Amino acid sequence: MIDARDVTKRFGEGASAVTALERVSLHVPEGSFFTLLGPSGCGKTTLLRLIAGFELPSEGEIALDGEVIGHLPPNKRPVNTVFQNYALFPHMSVARNIGFGLEMLNRPKAEISATVEEMLDLVQLGAFAARRVDQLSGGQQQRVALARALAPRPKVLLLDEPLSALDLKLRKGMQGELKRLQAETGITFVFVTHDQGEALAMSDQIAVMSAGAIQQVGTPEEIYTTPQSRFVADFIGDTNIVPAELLGYEGDKARIRFAGGQAVLANAASATLAPGAVHVAIRPETITVCDAADEAALLHGTVLDSSYFGAGSQMRIRLRGGTEVQAQVAQPSPTGCEVGLIPDTSMLQVLVD
Amino acid sequence: MDKATPKRTLFRRATGSRELRRQPLFTGLSWLVLLLLYAPIAVLIVFSFNDNRSVVVWTEASLRWYETAIGNENVRKAAWISIQVALTATGVSTVIATMAALATTRGGDFRGKSAAIALINQPLMIPEIVTAIATLSFFSILRKLTGISGIGWLMLAHTVFCIPFAFMPIRARLADMSDTFELAAADLYAAPWQAFRHVTLPLLMPGILSGAMLAFVVSLDDVIITLLIAGPGETTLPLYILGQIRRGVTPEVNAVSTILILLTVAMVALTFALQRKRK
Ligand SMILES: Nc1ncnc2c1ncn2[C@@H]1O[C@H](COP(=O)(O)OP(=O)(O)OP(=O)(O)O)[C@@H](O)[C@H]1O
Ligand SMILES: [Mg+2]
Numbered sequence: 001m002i003d004a005r006d007v008t009k010r011f012g013e014g015a016s017a018v019t020a021l022e023r024v025s026l027h028v029p030e031g032s033f034f035t036l037l038g039p040s041g042c043g044k045t046t047l048l049r050l051i052a053g054f055e056l057p058s059e060g061e062i063a064l065d066g067e068v069i070g071h072l073p074p075n076k077r078p079v080n081t082v083f084q085n086y087a088l089f090p091h092m093s094v095a096r097n098i099g100f101g102l103e104m105l106n107r108p109k110a111e112i113s114a115t116v117e118e119m120l121d122l123v124q125l126g127a128f129a130a131r132r133v134d135q136l137s138g139g140q141q142q143r144v145a146l147a148r149a150l151a152p153r154p155k156v157l158l159l160d161e162p163l164s165a166l167d168l169k170l171r172k173g174m175q176g177e178l179k180r181l182q183a184e185t186g187i188t189f190v191f192v193t194h195d196q197g198e199a200l201a202m203s204d205q206i207a208v209m210s211a212g213a214i215q216q217v218g219t220p221e222e223i224y225t226t227p228q229s230r231f232v233a234d235f236i237g238d239t240n241i242v243p244a245e246l247l248g249y250e251g252d253k254a255r256i257r258f259a260g261g262q263a264v265l266a267n268a269a270s271a272t273l274a275p276g277a278v279h280v281a282i283r284p285e286t287i288t289v290c291d292a293a294d295e296a297a298l299l300h301g302t303v304l305d306s307s308y309f310g311a312g313s314q315m316r317i318r319l320r321g322g323t324e325v326q327a328q329v330a331q332p333s334p335t336g337c338e339v340g341l342i343p344d345t346s347m348l349q350v351l352v353d
Numbered sequence: 354m355d356k357a358t359p360k361r362t363l364f365r366r367a368t369g370s371r372e373l374r375r376q377p378l379f380t381g382l383s384w385l386v387l388l389l390l391y392a393p394i395a396v397l398i399v400f401s402f403n404d405n406r407s408v409v410v411w412t413e414a415s416l417r418w419y420e421t422a423i424g425n426e427n428v429r430k431a432a433w434i435s436i437q438v439a440l441t442a443t444g445v446s447t448v449i450a451t452m453a454a455l456a457t458t459r460g461g462d463f464r465g466k467s468a469a470i471a472l473i474n475q476p477l478m479i480p481e482i483v484t485a486i487a488t489l490s491f492f493s494i495l496r497k498l499t500g501i502s503g504i505g506w507l508m509l510a511h512t513v514f515c516i517p518f519a520f521m522p523i524r525a526r527l528a529d530m531s532d533t534f535e536l537a538a539a540d541l542y543a544a545p546w547q548a549f550r551h552v553t554l555p556l557l558m559p560g561i562l563s564g565a566m567l568a569f570v571v572s573l574d575d576v577i578i579t580l581l582i583a584g585p586g587e588t589t590l591p592l593y594i595l596g597q598i599r600r601g602v603t604p605e606v607n608a609v610s611t612i613l614i615l616l617t618v619a620m621v622a623l624t625f626a627l628q629r630k631r632k
Contacts, residue, residue, distance in 0.1 A: 052540060053539075053540075054536055054539075054540075073539065074536070074539040074540050075539045075540070075541075075542045075543055075544055075545075075548075079540075080540055080541065081536075081537070081540045083533055083536075083537060085531075085533065087531075087533040087534055087536070087537040088537075089534060089537070089538075089552060090556070091555045091556060100538070100541050100543075100551075101541035101542055104538075104541055104542040104543045104544075104547055104551075105542050148541070149540075149541075152541065152542065
């Protein structure tokens with residue numbers, strides 16, 4: 001559906017130039033809920049604006065359905081945007097806002113009013129057609145913005161942090177509503193957020209971005225369980241990042257050894273790293289805590305504290321090298337106790353720095 | 354005691370307006386300023402209704418000077434010329450100012466942008482008499498070269514000095530206005546002119562109205578440039594009044610001046626009404 005090939009975007013010239021995107025390549029599958037996830041300033045909005053046509057790429061090309069659109073103005077692209085601040089036209093009624101796209105496309109009046117009705121129903125705002133947009137609550141404005149962008153039935157809908165202005169409760173509700181709208185309309189959604197929970201909950205695919213580059217693309221599960229780089233592991237959340245020594249590759253696995261432990265095989269995205277110091281991601285729920293003297297222990301440390309969270313306890317352990325890790329266990333060991341840790345090696349992931 | 358201090362400041366703040374009114378100088382000063390501003394105008398208006406030749410001795414209320422003024426063909430002609438010139442200058446200068454404002458706020462970063470803004474605003478800083486003399490000599494050359502004469506030159510001169518007045522409020526409004534609305538319109542398949550027509554223009558209207566009002570009032574009131582540029586038979590209302598008071602202030606002049614004030618006030622009121630209706 002959308003293909004970005006080696007897209008670079010620079011702002012300004014000469015010494016003051018800012019590179020917002022650096023050779024970004026991306027494939028967004030048709031009909032998917034695709035999320036761009038990354039910290040502030042990593043280039044998410046810039047990528048979205050390039051797809052919408054508000055900016056032109058400095059290098060590279062963007063194609064929609066195989067047709068290069070990178071240099072068309074926004075009004076010539078079958079792509080619509082839900083703006084972060086909604087940008088509803090304040091001098092028009094709700095209905096005229098929603099019908100604006102079709103009006104500009106010179107569709108017949110009857111078709112416009114039928115579509116507007118349909119859209120108002122879709123976002124459950126049937127009673128508000130004649131209202132002025134400044135007489136609506138934030139959540140209602142949000143839904144008008146969605147209806148307005150969906151009414152012309154674009155091939156792609158772009159959403160730039162559309163939920164960030166809403167309070168927590170409304171946001172949870174809108175997350176579900178967005179998923180429903182995407183499923184009902186079958187339109188490809190490209191969704192921008194810097195909230196990893198939101199991204200994991202809503203997306204078919206996530207592209208994690210950092211500093212103008214795409215770090216990893218995958219399903220929420222892939223991103224969560226097999227982060228390929230230290231950045232992704234760190235950004236996605238509560239995983240442990242532990243130093244280890246890379247001994248070499250065996251097939252698609254990496255042979256690694258933690259300080260003081262024996263060598264084991266771990267997952268690796270690609271056999272690109274030179275032997276030596278690396279970092280390995282260990283999810284807290286894949287760690288078994290054992291006796292310090294246990295032969296099977298790969299890591300050793302001291303229990304700092306533990307806290308009960310319902311389904312079990314979360315232990316904080318300081319490893320011998322000084323790194324702090326978390327482990328989720330049914331029965332926590334007492335604070336100050338020396339313990340051994342046995343991670344599930346099938347879930348170990350060697351990270352690229 | 355130290356507990357009472359913050360309380361008293363709080364109290365002061367809450368009743369700030371009353372405290373201000375109680376200051377002995379405040380009320381007196383306000384009245385003095387108002388008096389200096391409006392008493393002369395009030396006197397002028399009152400004596401325009403005086404049934405007497407004198408502008409200092411009141412006898413009886415009457416509309417006789419208005420009858421005289423309106424019956425005076427020269428007054429009618431002057432009023433008509435003033436309105437023609439003001440309307441033309443307002444229309445043309447507002448269009449030009451709007452285009453200039455669009456170029457300097459929506460045209461991206463082009464070389465010499467700040468210079469362009471400064472150049473548009475500069476006439477406000479140049480003494481009017483200088484502009485008037487410069488325009489006079491420049492137009493004399495042009496008149497001779499082209500052989501064209503007529504009221505067009507006066508309209509052109511007014512248009513030019515009205516541009517910065519119209520430009521200021523329009524540009525201020527545009528600079529305040531986020532360009533996301535225009536992006537949203539383009540995103541929803543509006544071609545550039547459609548986006549302008551359906552989104553930018555309606556949102557910009559309050560600024561355009563203010564600009565047009567300023568231009569109209571400035572053109573209607575102008576004396577110095579008009580005095581030097583106007584050809585024979587191109588006497589505007591201010592010029593007519595000026596010509597009359599050379600022979601002393603008469604109640605008829607008061608009546609004409611009152612009509613001029615009325616025109617200005619009507620224009621301002623109309624603009625306010627239009628802006629309120631848009632809200
Ligand atoms: N018009 C511009 N001129 C200059 N630099 C820009 C411009 N737009 C964006 N940038 C820079 O490009 C980089 C990426 O910006 P972008 O807005 O895409 O980030 P983002 O990922 O959307 O961040 P956020 O989560 O804060 O919205 C930033 O360093 C930003 O300063
Ligand atoms: Mg952004």
